[in-house]
Amino acid sequence: MSASPETSYTPRRSVLYMPSSNARALEKAKTIAVDALILDLEDAVAPDDKPAAREAACAAVTSGKYGDKELTIRVNGIGTRWHEEDLAAAAKAGPAGIVVPKVGSADEVRSLVAAMEAAGAPERTRLWAMVETPAAIFSAREIAQASPRLEAFVLGTNDLVKELQAQHVPGREPLLTSLQLALLAGREAGIAVLDGVYNDVKDAEGFAAECVQGRDMGFDGKTLIHPGQVEACNATFAPDEAAVEDARGVLQAWQDGAGSGVVTYQGRLVEQLHVDIAERVLATHEAIVARG
Ligand SMILES: CC(C)(COP(=O)(O)OP(=O)(O)OC[C@H]1O[C@@H](n2cnc3c(N)ncnc32)[C@H](O)[C@@H]1OP(=O)(O)O)[C@@H](O)C(=O)NCCC(=O)NCCSC(=O)C[C@H](O)C(=O)O
Numbered sequence: 373m374s375a376s377p378e379t380s381y382t383p384r385r386s387v388l389y390m391p392s393s394n395a396r397a398l399e400k401a402k403t404i405a406v407d408a409l410i411l412d413l414e415d416a417v418a419p420d421d422k423p424a425a426r427e428a429a430c431a432a433v434t435s436g437k438y439g440d441k442e443l444t445i446r447v448n449g450i451g452t453r454w455h456e457e458d459l460a461a462a463a464k465a466g467p468a469g470i471v472v473p474k475v476g477s478a479d480e481v482r483s484l485v486a487a488m489e490a491a492g493a494p495e496r497t498r499l500w501a502m503v504e505t506p507a508a509i510f511s512a513r514e515i516a517q518a519s520p521r522l523e524a525f526v527l528g529t530n531d532l533v534k535e536l537q538a539q540h541v542p543g544r545e546p547l548l549t550s551l552q553l554a555l556l557a558g559r560e561a562g563i564a565v566l567d568g569v570y571n572d573v574k575d576a577e578g579f580a581a582e583c584v585q586g587r588d589m590g591f592d593g594k595t596l597i598h599p600g601q602v603e604a605c606n607a608t609f610a611p612d613e614a615a616v617e618d619a620r621g622v623l624q625a626w627q628d629g630a631g632s633g634v635v636t637y638q639g640r641l642v643e644q645l646h647v648d649i650a651e652r653v654l655a656t657h658e659a660i661v662a663r664g
Pocket residue numbers: 388389390391396397398400401412415416504527528529530531532568569573597598599
């Protein structure tokens with residue numbers, strides 16, 4: 373059985389940041405099996421390199437050489453000396469998304485969308501808002517619902533740790549309230565929600581544990597900083613074979629029960645909500661298979 377046609381899903385299991393000032397990384401990214409790229413103009417780019425990085429990011433977007441990866445550009449934050457020029461250039465290049473750091477209110481979202489539209493952003497270019505400050509957490513609900521052009525929340529866990537004066541610890545206890553509030557707001561608004569990065573590119577075990585935690589909390593996928601993190605991330609955020617088989621079984625049992633409000637599958641209760649979950653699992657699986 374397959375998912376119903378109205379269930380749609382865009383794979384965003386793995387979303388890799390890369391400094392747009394790094395020509396080698398821009399080239400390498402074409403061959404990395406990532407669902408989406410964030411071509412960074414902000415933290416990963418030194419001030420003197422920002423104009424050239426902006427040009428390189430826009431050229432990458434218009435090159436058509438990144439296959440079916442979603443390409444996004446992260447501009448410098450509101451109020452910085454690069455922000456307006458970054459936003460206008462990115463809007464003209466027309467990536468899938470423009471990622472804006474440290475968005476703090478619904479008004480900022482509306483202003484960003486107005487600026488994107490004034491710069492001629494095509495309809496396909498959506499806004500991805502970074503949630504990485506206390507203001508964003510407290511206003512997450514209003515921010516998530518501020519514009520139909522807002523497509524995703526991207527958690528900035530490095531900035532959150534800084535702002536909270538917290539520590540990076542295994543299990544991320546100091547961040548859980550913030551992560552969950554962002555997820556609640558994002559899910560209520562029906563937008564994607566992407567987990568933050570794992571800084572230690574050599575710690576495969578710690579990274580794998582954080583992927584599992586993010587998936588189990590409900591994130592669509594995780595932002596990454598190194599190609600070595602992609603494979604484990606893709607595997608964790610994709611339903612495995614057992615989950616796909618189980619989803620098919622649930623849908624079959626529901627169909628066989630034809631119209632009863634409740635059936636069982638392998639001894640488990642199945643109601644409409646379990647059917648909805650099974651359809652989402654299959655839609656996710658089919659979109660990932662289609663991606664190849
Ligand atoms: C962390 C790195 C600086 C490490 O770089 P490097 O020492 O070059 O790594 P390797 O030698 O292991 O690289 C092997 C090859 O892979 C390419 N590479 C490396 N990283 C990337 C990447 N991110 N995208 C594409 N390609 C990449 C190298 O060029 C090598 O290629 P080749 O020589 O051809 O084999 C580096 O990984 C890096 O710069 N990562 C990204 C850092 C970044 O973007 N940071 C900003 C975002 S994180 C953040 O702040 C989120 C948020 O705002 C928050 O607050 O949390």
